[in-house]
Amino acid sequence: MSALKLETIDIIDPDLYVSRGYPHQEWALLRREAPVYWYERPNVDPFWAVTGHAQIVEVSRQPALFKSLQRLFMTINEEGAPDPNEGILRQLLNMNPPEHGAYRGVVNRRFTPRGVQVLRQQIEAITTEVLDGLVGREECDFVLEVSAKLPLAVIAEMFGIPRADWDTMFRLSNMMIGPSDPEYGGSNTVKETLELARMEFFQYFNTLVEDRRKNPRDDLASALANGKVNGEPLPIFELMSYFALLIIAGNETTRNATTGGLFAFINHPDQWRRLKADPSLVPHAVEEIVRWTSPVIQFNREAVADTELNGQKIRAGDLLCLFYPSANRDETVFERPDEFDIGRNPNPHIAFGIGEHFCLGANLARLELQVMFRQLAERLEAIELNGPIQRMRSSFVGGIKHMPVRYRIKPRA
Amino acid sequence: MRIVVDHNLCEGNGRCVEAAPGIFELRDDDRSYVLEERPPASLRGKVELAARLCPRQAIRVLDE
Numbered sequence: 001m002s003a004l005k006l007e008t009i010d011i012i013d014p015d016l017y018v019s020r021g022y023p024h025q026e027w028a029l030l031r032r033e034a035p036v037y038w039y040e041r042p043n044v045d046p047f048w049a050v051t052g053h054a055q056i057v058e059v060s061r062q063p064a065l066f067k068s069l070q071r072l073f074m075t076i077n078e079e080g081a082p083d084p085n086e087g088i089l090r091q092l093l094n095m096n097p098p099e100h101g102a103y104r105g106v107v108n109r110r111f112t113p114r115g116v117q118v119l120r121q122q123i124e125a126i127t128t129e130v131l132d133g134l135v136g137r138e139e140c141d142f143v144l145e146v147s148a149k150l151p152l153a154v155i156a157e158m159f160g161i162p163r164a165d166w167d168t169m170f171r172l173s174n175m176m177i178g179p180s181d182p183e184y185g186g187s188n189t190v191k192e193t194l195e196l197a198r199m200e201f202f203q204y205f206n207t208l209v210e211d212r213r214k215n216p217r218d219d220l221a222s223a224l225a226n227g228k229v230n231g232e233p234l235p236i237f238e239l240m241s242y243f244a245l246l247i248i249a250g251n252e253t254t255r256n257a258t259t260g261g262l263f264a265f266i267n268h269p270d271q272w273r274r275l276k277a278d279p280s281l282v283p284h285a286v287e288e289i290v291r292w293t294s295p296v297i298q299f300n301r302e303a304v305a306d307t308e309l310n311g312q313k314i315r316a317g318d319l320l321c322l323f324y325p326s327a328n329r330d331e332t333v334f335e336r337p338d339e340f341d342i343g344r345n346p347n348p349h350i351a352f353g354i355g356e357h358f359c360l361g362a363n364l365a366r367l368e369l370q371v372m373f374r375q376l377a378e379r380l381e382a383i384e385l386n387g388p389i390q391r392m393r394s395s396f397v398g399g400i401k402h403m404p405v406r407y408r409i410k411p412r413a
Numbered sequence: 414m415r416i417v418v419d420h421n422l423c424e425g426n427g428r429c430v431e432a433a434p435g436i437f438e439l440r441d442d443d444r445s446y447v448l449e450e451r452p453p454a455s456l457r458g459k460v461e462l463a464a465r466l467c468p469r470q471a472i473r474v475l476d477e
């Protein structure tokens with residue numbers, strides 16, 4: 001720990017996220033010595049690394065001064081990567097007020113706490129079905145067989161996408177979010193992978209839109225297909241991008257909260273026993289899981305004008321990169337930040353961001369995770385690792401791709 | 414002190430109602446309404462907590 005130096009730490013190289021996981025020691029050093037730090041390294045475009053909770057909130061709540069842009073996150077400059085300033089979609093995360101609010105308003109009522117409550121029974125049923133799939137065996141890859149299934153099934157149901165097509169959505173979503181991981185991208189370059197996935201997504205959604213314009217239903221696809229922004233239907237590129245965003249955003253993130261949550265319980269058996277003994281802790285446990293795993297590593301902003309942040313002079317045009325998992329271990333905000341405590345309350349984590357771009361799916365993700373961990377606590381009688389976990393190659397969304405486990409599960413009650 | 418909720422931002426997450434019941438109220442349109450626009454200074458702590466916790470940062474506490 002003492003060997004770490006500001007000038008030489010690396011918080012961007014995606015290969016390090018595979019071998020080491022999240023750089024919590026590096027982030028702790030940054031928070032302590034420079035919560036707003038000019039990060040300049042060979043092979044990375046320079047940016048301000050913002051790692052303190054207060055500073056991330058300060059940036060996030062001023063979208064007019066720190067705008068969102070096409071380039072969503074920072075990574076190393078790799079051969080075959082697309083021009084980061086182009087971006088493969090144009091969606092909420094790239095937009096700014098007032099356009100952003102107009103677009104968000106097209107579907108946001110379906111994602112409020114009340115909006116998602118109507119999904120509870122479906123979520124319970126899908127979760128039960130997923131766990132039933134484990135009965136009669138003792139080993140599985142928890143990611144592929146459990147974590148990955150629920151979020152995809154739920155968003156696909158919301159859209160009204162038939163079951164036969166869920167696998168396609170899963171594959172394309174992986175390609176979009178982990179294009180630099182060989183397991184998802186194959187031998188293609190990042191740019192080729194992204195473009196292939198985008199093309200297939202757009203073809204699929206286009207057919208869906210045509211159908212819902214002719215036969216509108218009460219589903220998310222119809223809401224988008226027939227939605228209006230400032231009185232006009234959405235332009236085709238923005239419409240297609242909106243579909244892709246909603247499929248992608250909720251998938252990898254909730255999947256990794258689920259996997260990372262169970263991984264945390266395996267490493268903290270006392271907390272697992274605590275949850276099993278007192279299921280009323282589930283809502284707090286889920287907040288702690290989301291804080292602890294912080295599946296989204298970073299999002300960018302760009303300074304619109306010269307300004308100051310934590311005493312640093314920021315110039316118009318500078319890139320800032322907000323590291324959410326770091327904020328969620330900020331020792332000035334959380335007591336015992338490096339302790340996994342499922343009773344933590346209050347828990348002002350910002351794993352879902354804050355302000356203008358606050359995660360649209362936060363209430364949905366919470367509901368999914370609550371149902372999942374309540375059922376797991378009820379049915380899992382034993383759980384342990386059955387081999388090493390494998391992490392995704394990405395400095396954007398932290399992912400566990402595979403988690404072999406050995407378990408004992410109760411049949412359906 | 415005067416409280417304003419920006420209804421272009423508010424999405425009915427209800428954290429304000431938890432932090433400061435009696436000052437905010439969630440209505441059927443999934444938005445938070447200020448019941449007491451100018452609450453007594455003794456409630457300032459609760460109001461500021463609500464503003465801080467609001468996920469969309471929709472609450473402004475003005476000194477007027």
Ligand code: HEM
Nearest residue numbers: 092093249250253254296352353354357358359360361365
């Ligand atoms: C544990 C799971 C999840 C985590 C950790 C997460 C995290 C985030 C973060 C950090 C942001 C950016 C916030 C900011 O810039 O302030 C975001 C935005 C977003 N998330 Fe999530 N998310 C999760 C699940 C979901 C789900 C289930 C959906 C469902 C559709 C979703 C949809 C979105 C959308 C559409 C945005 C863009 C919002 C905007 O720009 O206005 N997310 N999410």
Ligand code: SF4
Nearest residue numbers: 423426427428429467
């Ligand atoms: S916490 Fe914020 S977003 Fe939620 S209801 Fe209150 S004002 Fe609205």
